[in-house]
Amino acid sequence: MSKNKFYVVWSGRTPGIYDRWETCKKEIEGVKGAKYKGFPDRTSAETAFKEGPDNYWGKEVSPVVDLSKAKEQPVSPAVAVDAACSGNPGEMEYQGLFVDFGTQPALSVQLFKSPVFENGTNNIGEFLAIVHALALQKKNGWKYPIYSDSVNAQLWIRQKKCKTKLQLNAKNEHLFELIARAEKWLNENAIEVPILKWKTEIWGEIPADFGRK
Secondary structure (H helix, E strand, O other): OOOOOOEEEEEEOOOEOOOOOHHHHHHHHHOOOOEEEOOHHHHHHHHHHHHHHHOOOOOOOOOOOOOOOOOOOOOOOOEEEEEEEOOOOEEEEEEEEEOOOOOOEEEEEEEOOOEEEEOOHHHHHHHHHHHHHHHHHHHHOOOOOOEEEHHHHHHHHHHOOOOOEEEEEEEOOHHEEEEEEEEHHHOOOOOOOOOEEEEEEHOOOOOOOOOOO
């Protein structure tokens, strides 16, 4: 159970200070780029609201993650990514969510969602989603672990290369341009957050799952 009693919303439907999680959740859920944080008392919440999010948002997680705990339960807060593909290859899309399992109920806020790409694969979507999450975090100065349920995509990230067997064609030309940009980003930037395997067999579907199974 969360110990927070007051919630600051810097960026949401209506910025302000809320004394109930349910009310705060309505202000941020589904809002792209929402920024919020819980505090144990009103004084600290009021101070944080006045100072703005820079000293608070994205500061909850240390770059050093206790991986022994990660084997038993998901690290939180974190970013969860997933892809969906109708066919192989087929129409593919991916998304990333901010997730916090320390709240009751657990929170998930969409950070990004791709358009639908023709003639793609699930692993390509997972690869692009991880890179998208890495780049977004670097841009905003966040240090959240990233969860993916794709072993192949995580391997490609470590190799800094999308080793897909899919062939370039007229339908997926734009997709291959994005892959090249993602590979370039990986080769020019250090990975500063852990990329962890989501244990579907233990924890159920990853929060970013599209629910099409």
